[in-house]
Amino acid sequence: MMDSPTLACRIAERRKKLFGNPDWNGMDFVEVSEDQRSLCVHFFGHVPENVTVDNICIEGGRRILDIKAIKVEIERADDPELDDCLRITLDKLGDFSIYRLCLVKKISTSVEVKALANSAAAGEPQYQPLPGLDPRYACVCFSFKVDCSNDLDCKQEQTCPPEVFPTPEINYLAKDYASFRQLIYDRLALIMPDWQERHVPDLGVTLVELLAYAGDYLSYYQDAVATEAYLETARRRISVRRHARLVDYRMHEGNNARTWVTVCTKTDLDPIAASNLYFITSFPGIKAASGRVVKAVDLEGVPTNWYEVFEPLVTDPATKYQFRAAHCNMHFYTWGDLQCCLAKGATQATLLDQVLPPDPVSDAGGGANPEGVLSQVAVLPQPVRILDLHVGDVLIFEEILGPTTRNPADADFAHRHAVRLTKVTPSLDGLLGRLVLEIEWDPEDALPFSLCLSARMPAPDCTRIDDISVAHGNVVLVDHGRRVCEPIGPVPPKETIGECACDGSVLESSITPEPFRPTLSQTPLTFGQPLADTGSASASIVQDQRLALPYVSLQEYAGATADGEKWQAQYDLLDSIGDQRHFVAEVDDDGRSHLRFGDGNLGRIPSAGTYFQACYRVGNGTTGNVGRDTLTYLVLREGSLSADSIEPRNPLPAKGGAAPEPMAEVKLFAPQAFRARRERAITAEDYSELAQNNPKLQRAAAELRWMGSWYEAHVAIDPLYTEIADAALLKEVEDYLYTYRRMGHDLAVVPARYVPIDMKMEICVLPHFERATVKAELLKVLGRGQLADGKLGFFNPDNLSFGEGIYVSRLIAAVKGVDGVDAVRLLRLARLDASTSCIVPISGGNTCVPTSGVLPMAVMEIAQLDNDPSFPENGKLELILRGGL
Template identity: 45%
Template sequence: MSTMDNTPAAIGISCQLLPACSDDLRREKVRLEGKLNGIDFVEVGDDGVTLCVHLFGGVPSDIAVANVRISGGDRITGLRVLSVSEENEPDMHDDVCLRVVLDREGDHSAYCLCLVDASSGDDPANWRAYPGFDPRYACAPLRFRLGCAKDLDCAAATACVKPAPSLPDINYLAKDYASFRQLFFDRMAITVPGWQERHVPDIGVALVEVMAYVADHLSYYQDAVATEAYLATARRRISVRRHARLVDYRMHEGCNARAFVTLALAAGEQTLALDQLLLLVPPPGQLPVAPGPIDAKALDAARAQGALVFEPMTLDGADTITVVAAQSAIRIYTWGNQRCCLPRGSTQAVLLDAPLPAPPTETPPPGTPPGSDGGGTPLPQVRSEEVNAPRRALKLKPGDFLIFEEVLGVSTGNPADADPSHRHAVRLTGVQERVDPLDGSLLLQVNWDACDALPFDLCLSVRLSSPDCRWIDDVSLARGNVLLVDHGDHPPGQCQCDALCVPPEAIDDADYPGLSSAMASVPDACMRCQSLKEECWLVPGNAQYECCVCDGAVQDVIRPAGDSGHALNGSPLTWAEPLPTASGVPVCLLLSRDPRQAQPQLRVCGGRLDEVLISGIPDAGYQWAARHDLLESGPNDRHFVVEVDDDGVAHLRFGDGTLGRQPQAGDFFRALPRIGNGSVGNVGCDSIVWLAVKAGAAPEGIVPRNPMAASGGTDPESLAEVKRYAPGAFRANALRAITADDYAMFAAREPALQGASCQLAWTGGWYEADVVVDPRGAESLAPALAAKVKRDLWPYRRIGHDLAVLAARYVPLLIELRVCVLPDFLVAHVKADLLDRFTAGLRSDGVPGFFHPDCLLLGSPVYASALIAEAQAVAGVAHVELITLAREEGGVSGDVPADGVLHLASMEIAQIDSSPDHPDRGSITFIMGGGR
């Protein structure tokens, strides 16, 4: 009779027990309870054969050599234990350990040390734990030599690692729909040989064709990515823009147009808010057009039909304009003289400060002004009681705009014959009240910047040719009530409210995390959203929870946006160059445009639903600013970039959390874009004739008009231009002056100079950049101009270089010409013409003379052939012979360079003033012969 042994089998021990766990919680539990003992870790001594086995508890007193087993090893195996003993030396170890001495040192591979029952045998598979030891900790891994360097982390890799999947067999020659379809059928023939259906209605064939279509689309996308990866091959506008930015080239999206609009009023005055005004160009093909105000219904219809909308620009903080009837057409005072004009280059004028008189009742006799100013305002003689009235009608002030306009034909007196190019806008810098002491007329003297000087002669009064011979006054007038406007409109937008206008139980927290709690704080979100006249959207995404670090810790919840970008509905988006921040900027600078400095015109706000979905404009902390790029944006900067695609659609690109702030899923955004851009805004004169307001009724009696054509509108830069200029653009914008030519190049950028030269002079300890400049229209260098040039050059100078700005060295020349005059010409007349041609000032016809300072440049040589050719061009000259061409200092009569060229140094300028008061400034002498 046999008996069954009910004793449980002993648990096997090893250094690689399953399952493998990352968090070893049992180790601490065994240590604290103290019921079982185990190996904590094994320490290898410096000699390589002495081991110190640290245990959870004390060292068993009866442990012997037979209880310590070592397995493993690659090159060195079968390690034997020579002795074991308890080691209790606090100077060597923090706790008690079991000292084990081996017969030799192991290799670099892993070993396993186990404390076993002595009766376990020699087979590691049958080893049992030492009595009282936890089987999980009866063994410990052991390495005699580290398999990594001392400066590396030798921690073991994670045990639960998935093996890398085997790569599928891919035919990379399949790139289109047909080849993918055939590839799938070939694969199906191998995996499912029994399926041989090829009819189109079959479900299997349909699935194969769907997959072939998707594969074809992905293949095209793969090819497109490779194409867009390089500037030379990229075809999409956004790709080209990003490539160009990498080489510091800023691709521009065009710029809107600007124009000056006058507001005419029949009587009285009205004050208008600039932020409510709209100026319109009627839609094409709409006739007849009645200039003046239009109502809200007509405004909506005009927008729908393609009317161009202009909005006033705010200058120097002004938010209103007062339209004065007397400033609709202002007479330019001539002090009672006739045949007057404002000459070219004028920077001041005197205006008659009185309202225009009423129209006459009968035809005026000869000698009186005509009956119209060309703009619809009658202009008879001014009555004395109106002129001498003790009241002023004009309310002009510094900073106001004024437009000078020729309203009557100079030859006929007919308004239709007025020259439309004789219209010029200026910005007043000074306004002084004056009174004519002769008749007491109230006057207003106005001044403007030299940059806005008249570019033409403005005729004020003329006399018609015979047989009429009438005097015509008020040929030109000044227009006040001028607005600076630019192209672009803020059309009402449509808000996307679908996610907000759902029942509470249908709120989508999966795509818009936190939406339900946000809607609870804003119960009327749907009504608010539908009342907004802007574009608005919710940022989609999902909530992600960070991993649990320890028990009871608060989990971090992040809400990354699934797609934080947005495409605006309207196009083209307006791009406008910011106005100068200085006050009183002249017209010439206001109309000088740089499309690369233009910024997108839209207001973007985004953040929490309850803070952004409000009736007014959200707080500044929720407003996002447009930037050309995000390379300098920090992780908390609310910046975005506008990128325009090939169809003109503007895409908003936000940051990623490192370069710019990243929107969070569930955030609410609203945008108010401005629409209208490019050269289409460069409308002709007298095109902007409608006035409207954004809200309410339009003011009655005000008629807008743009006397001059709009300008500055620029179309977006083409891809061909970017690909042509971007690769070399960085070379065109130097940032440092290294050589002498660099200093000269930077100095020549000053508009008041017509040339510059430089040489690096050794001072004994360092170099000094001596920059010699040639002022435009002058022979002397003003101290203020020299200081300005030095100040502008200072940021570019090389470290270790001194900088000096010097005047050019003028070299007086001695020139003698022998001129033979034709027999039929008077010698005196020919000599007078020669002196006029070789003058250092302006010739009688207004052209600079041969020796004018602007015609003599730094380092430019004087050619004998040029002198002879200039003299030979005078009527009556038969022959010219050059006798002398030399420097006045040391030169004598008869000196002529052998090659016919008098060379000058790079810092010298020829000087021939031929002034009897200054003979030391060079001279030219004509020895006349022949003639009569």
């Protein structure tokens, strides 16, 4: 009904097209009467006739809700220089929050009532704008308290602030490599004091390393069994892995890297199976059969270490990709406005969804520029929709032009972001005659930066710059690793002959399989966390190394082809039963992968003489963390593509590739890992620590309450980013804690108990500083929002938690850090319900400040100071400024 909160534009070009428009009208602004009981609505054109109270919809309000219109009339202006307005009389006045006034269509017929019910069930808007009103200006926001006295600057803050770069982290604990062979060098320093060489190619250093290597293995062979029997002394990686698993510690082998690849083509392609393609990096002498499409047979003679391979990552092997030309570079739609951007944290945008016909009268600038097309709407051909996006598709936003130079080389490479769509709505801009597509994406994929869409060149050029950023479709999730298939087997047989019963008796014999431990020929084996069916684009990239499994599968040979039963890889066989076809891939110190099968109790024993076809992936660790725009070739295993203008690329670098866990870390952490993981809740601290495992919580607190015959675990939760814990979150935490609770304990999960604070300060402002400017900055520092440098306000919900008192020293330090503050005097700091009864006379006036220097909070309490005039019971802040200007 009105402008998107995430679309911020400096120039409202759409408003200019509504003035004097014979077909479209809209609300320009609203005036609030002095008694706040009526509104005077001004329009771009003439005031609409026949507007009744049924066409008035007032939304919003925090304290005062459901404001209704009781009378509507047109107020004629006596002065011809003034415009008429629509006078709306209200049944009550509003609070300090922002309200929204909408002129909507009256529901009159049964068909409209049914359509309204259907839209409500689908979660869509339950009303339509008044006929003749532009949907972007059918609603207007206003405040009843606009005329209230306020000494703050009324200038609006910049909607799209410049990006704040993080402070670089410096690791002061990093050490050099020289201490590794210190013992040998110390000995040589005693017997050969004149030898000071430490250069790696030196023959003496080489002999030291060779002797150390040989001596280590000679000593290992002497007592190999005793050495590998204990975690502390084990030297083989497989032994360390098995020891760690006995104490429930999962030693990981790292995981591969993931990234997004977008395929651009000038013509729509036929569906391509995910198993029939993969992507590679470039290498010298590469020969492409068609554009940037390479056939797999052409790579057979190329060394595999010349390029990196990334395979499509899908949950369904039968997945097919449909690459469309219109999805290569999709233009953002700004509804005719200029100098626009998508604000940081945005989760929705609008795309242009039509073929643009020639428009000789439009302003130069190209792309999705709708300026100047109004006069040609009647003669332009019928537009056609070209986008075919669906829920679940992934788009990549990319800045392709410099916002101030229009030069592609000046585009910020950091302004690239992948999002997964959660809602796709075709729409129409009736004012400009454009077909558009409204898209929304997962909140976890919210923009981490402000994305510039359009700008204007600096003076004296002043040329418009459109399509600074675009959206790429045809996106494929890929991960590092080259597919390899090889035969292994057979499982060696072992013949067992029975005992002789008597002379001449027939001996019974049985064939049983011997232990089968095949080794895969190529290294390193790829490990990766299984892909979830749903989730945000950000979650699809992130992996947990300890949940990663080997990318290897076995299929038994039945006859001449491998079409028998399949065997699945597991981390271990502890949960496998005797008839399950499971196996484990264990990586040794040289990176070779050994396959271990079950023993009949934990996993199935393969039958003697069985052959397997092993298909696995090769490529793991940090090698796959390739840079952006390096995956530039598409490889087809079979068939060919008719198009010759296919250009794959990865706008974002591959990331997430991790190296295998060092054995030293396993020996250090594994013995204590089970102590750090809590599996039961006995004390109050147990309940609070387990509740804090939920990523949606900032902190939790608990206490055991005696109920007369039993204890109740009373758990209070503090959610992240908010002070409101909804019922769904409470139920989620309660269900999680129920499995850990002690028998006999009742369990109750409740929201945190917030304690409103009453605070009053007197501040002396330095000369030549405006009091209003200093006060505005103080309200930010002591507020509940986020500052420009990324820091949180003093009373931000995520800055305070359970049992954290309010320290006077920290308050004074925060206020003194504001420019222009000379001196600070805290006059009152108390709980709101006790602030009127704790006045203590001291020298210089009355005050109410804790003598201990801290306002304490109980274990289940969190301090709160919202300073919201609509909700004064949530804390009050009073600042008295003296001096300054």
